[in-house]
Amino acid sequence: MFDLNFLKFAQRNCQFITFGFLAAFTSSFGQTYFIGVFGPEIQVEFGLTHTNWGAIYLMGTLASAAILPFSGKLLDHVPLRRYTFWTCVLLIVACGSSTFISGKITLIVFIFLLRHAGQGLMSHIAMTSMSRSFFAGRGRAIAIAALGYSFGEALLPLLAVIAIGMLGWRMAYGGVALYLALIAIPIFMMMLTRIEKRLPDAQDQSMLSAERPKPLPQRSWTRAEALRDPRMYLLLPGLLAIPIISTAMFFHHLTLADVKGWSDTWITGSYSLYALSTVITGLLTGQLIDRFGAVRLVPFMLIPLMLAMIVVSVFENPFTVWVYMILMGINVGIAHTAVSAMWAELYGVHHLGAIRSFATAISVFGTALGPVTMGILVDLGLGMEQVILLFAGYALMGTCLLFVAIRPSRLSQSK
Numbered sequence: 001m002f003d004l005n006f007l008k009f010a011q012r013n014c015q016f017i018t019f020g021f022l023a024a025f026t027s028s029f030g031q032t033y034f035i036g037v038f039g040p041e042i043q044v045e046f047g048l049t050h051t052n053w054g055a056i057y058l059m060g061t062l063a064s065a066a067i068l069p070f071s072g073k074l075l076d077h078v079p080l081r082r083y084t085f086w087t088c089v090l091l092i093v094a095c096g097s098s099t100f101i102s103g104k105i106t107l108i109v110f111i112f113l114l115r116h117a118g119q120g121l122m123s124h125i126a127m128t129s130m131s132r133s134f135f136a137g138r139g140r141a142i143a144i145a146a147l148g149y150s151f152g153e154a155l156l157p158l159l160a161v162i163a164i165g166m167l168g169w170r171m172a173y174g175g176v177a178l179y180l181a182l183i184a185i186p187i188f189m190m191m192l193t194r195i196e197k198r199l200p201d202a203q204d205q206s207m208l209s210a211e212r213p214k215p216l217p218q219r220s221w222t223r224a225e226a227l228r229d230p231r232m233y234l235l236l237p238g239l240l241a242i243p244i245i246s247t248a249m250f251f252h253h254l255t256l257a258d259v260k261g262w263s264d265t266w267i268t269g270s271y272s273l274y275a276l277s278t279v280i281t282g283l284l285t286g287q288l289i290d291r292f293g294a295v296r297l298v299p300f301m302l303i304p305l306m307l308a309m310i311v312v313s314v315f316e317n318p319f320t321v322w323v324y325m326i327l328m329g330i331n332v333g334i335a336h337t338a339v340s341a342m343w344a345e346l347y348g349v350h351h352l353g354a355i356r357s358f359a360t361a362i363s364v365f366g367t368a369l370g371p372v373t374m375g376i377l378v379d380l381g382l383g384m385e386q387v388i389l390l391f392a393g394y395a396l397m398g399t400c401l402l403f404v405a406i407r408p409s410r411l412s413q414s415k
Contacts, residue, residue: 009137009140010144013134015191015194016129016133016141016191017141017145019188020126020127020129020130020142020145020148021126021145022187022188023122023126023129023148024122024123024126024127024146024147024148024149024152025148025151026122026180026184027119027122027123027152028148028149028152028153028156029091029094029095029114029156030091030094030114030115030117030119030120030122031118031152032119032367033153033157033250034156035114037161038169038172038173039053041168041169046103046107052104054371054372054375056104056107056108057111058368059111059112060109060110060111060115061111061115061364061365061368062365062368063108063112064115064119064120065120065361065362066361068116068124068357068358068360068364069223069357069358069361070357071116071120071121072124072353072354073223074353075124075125075353075357076353076354080192081192081193084192085185085188087117088180088184089185090116091113091114091117091118091122092177092180092181093113094110094113094114094116095114095173095174095177095180096174096177097110097113099174101170115364119364119367123360124360127142127145127146127340128352128356130142130145130340131340131344131349131352131356132344132349132352132353137290138290138294138344139287139289139290139294139337139338139341140289140290141286142289142336142337142341143283143286143287143336144283144286146282147282147283149336150275150278150279150282153271153275154272160172163175220347220351221348221355222351223351225347226347226355226358231346231405234402235298235401235402235406237397237398237401238398238401238402238405239362240362240363240365241305241394242305242332242335242363243364243365243367244366244369244370244391245305245309245370245394246305246332246370247367247371248371248373248374248391249328249391252374252384253267253268254267255378256312256384256388259384259385260318260320261316262318262321266318266321270321270325271325273325273326273329274325274326274328274329274332275329276329277325277326277328277329278329278330278336279333281333282333282334284333285297285333285334285337286337289337289341294337294338294341294342295342295345295346296406297334297338298342298402298406300399301335301339301402302395302398302402303395303399304328304330304334305328305395306392306395306396306399307327308327308331309388309391309392309395311324313386313389313392314385340356343356343359374387377390
């Protein structure tokens with residue numbers, strides 16, 4: 001899985017890549033899979049139906065997506081150390097505010113702060129810092145940093161369940177605030193004191209430059225210029241496919257299990273295959289990006305997602321879940337790594353914070369839209385399996401548009 005250059009690269013840039021890993025891990029406290037563990041307790045305390053809770057979550061997430069293009073753009077102008085510090089402070093405020101929630105309005109604010117500081121800004125810090133600071137090793141840096149997401153998915157839900165059982169949901173989030181204040185911030189500040197002024201490593205470029213072509217852009221685009229680029233709008237449907245489809249599927253996995261006659265523990269117990277395939281694919285994708293470039297890989301990323309939808313829709317055998325989870329992990333492993341690197345290759349790095357924050361906001365919007373879309377289609381009378389086949393069709397359409405957006409004649413526009 002690893003070549004010698006990979007190991008040398010990781011060793012030489014260990015501290016900076018570890019920062020990216022920890023930033024990705026810290027984003028977990030605002031991710032859907034972590035907040036979802038607290039959902040049943042919150043619903044009971046405030047007397048919320050599933051619809052009420054879903055609506056509150058949707059409003060908080062959409063508010064985060066609306067503001068992210070503005071707050072994320074600041075990363076282009078504010079030193080990384082200061083930006084990371086204040087993002088952590090905002091996340092501490094979000095977690096600490098759990099003790100003051102008294103009704104639906106304050107609950108919406110709580111969700112907004114968690115989603116914005118956690119899923120939005122901490123993820124933005126992790127991926128933008130890796131994309132901006134490397135050229136020849138960009139794919140590998142992003143791939144290693146993205147392991148923070150998988151580590152959080154594997155570890156934190158179980159710890160959250162234990163903490164809720166011992167302390168209650170409010171104090172459990174209060175404990176997260178203490179972790180951020182006493183552990184995360186000091187570690188981040190210590191790391192960034194040494195690496196804040198880091199430029200792309202000349203050694204990395206000379207060591208690996210023979211493995212991949214020169215960067216595509218000859219200049220750095222502003223966000224306004226990128227938003228006038230037709231390729232952006234050809235890319236967006238495909239990029240939206242992943243947050244819409246994957247979030248909808250994971251949100252409704254237990255409903256899918258009922259339809260298929262599978263046990264809840266069978267489908268949730270297979271998440272480890274998803275995590276493992278995500279990690280392996282991400283690391284392999286990082287090496288491929290450094291050899292061939294991200295733009296050559298992005299058009300293929302939805303094919304595993306499309307196959308996963310077809311498999312889980314058509315087949316009834318319980319072992320179908322394993323194939324489905326592995327394909328979903330392959331899709332996410334490619335996307336986490338290749339999409340982050342793609343923005344730097346297409347539009348340069350000087351305005352990367354502004355461009356990535358717009359793309360991240362679109363992704364956050366997709367995570368809010370996915371579960372609602374599936375629920376509406378099912379309520380309209382479509383079967384779960386029919387909806388999943390529609391998702392497969394959407395992934396196919398997105399794949400076609402990705403190939404059109406990144407065909408050679410369009411890539412030449414960025415030179």
